[in-house]
Amino acid sequence: MTNEQSSNALKLFIVLSRAHKVIHECTFQFFQENGLNPTEFAVLELLYHKGKQPLQKIGNKILLASGSITYVVDKLEGRGYISRVSSDSDRRVTYAxxxxxxxxxxxxxxxxxEEQLVELMGAxxxxxxxxxxELVKKLGLSIKDLSY
Incomplete structure (x- = not known):
């Protein structure tokens, strides 16, 4: 590894981290102002666009630990935004x-x-x-193949 490779890798890490931090802070504030946290919004957005989903599958789809799903679903159900529905064909499966x-x-x-994201990405x-x-996807896929 050359000094240039090391330096560029560190710079890229810092730039990606800072961009993520700013975007996360802006969207977090937006969700908070509307009575949600990012995870609650992610669950609602998934159900809004993809329809009912098995509770067991939601965590993988929004990158959340399965133990946290029950808590988030309970909160959203308490607000009347989602409901649990038992599967007709498999009693072990419950849908949100x-x-x-x-x-x-x-x-x-x-x-x-969506409007906020367009504005945030407007540069x-x-x-x-x-x-x-394409570049970030390529990076993510290549990292997934590395073992640490």
Whole structure:
């Protein structure tokens, strides 16, 4: 490994970390102002766009430990945004499903979230966004194959 490789790897790490931090802080504030945390929003967004989901699968889809899903689902269910639905074909499976109240909430929230993301990413042209997507995806996939 050369000094240049090491230096560039460190710089990239810092740049990615700082960009993530700023984006996370802005979106976290938005969710908080609307009575949610990022995990609650992620569960609602998944159900809003993909329909009912088995509780056991939600954690993998939003990158959350399965133990935390029950807590998040309980909170969202308590607010009337989602409900639990038993499977007709397999008694071991319970689904989370967005309610009419949850859909109405997301009908308002999601476009605002989307607008915020467009604004946050506004420094990049559409071509640069596509390049960034491909480069970060390539990086993520290559790291996944490394063993530490």
């Amino acid at each position: 499903e967005i309610t009419k109240e949850g859909t109405a909430f997301m009908d308002v929230m999601f476009p605002k979230h 990049l042209s559409e071509e640069e966004k596509l390049q960034a997507i």
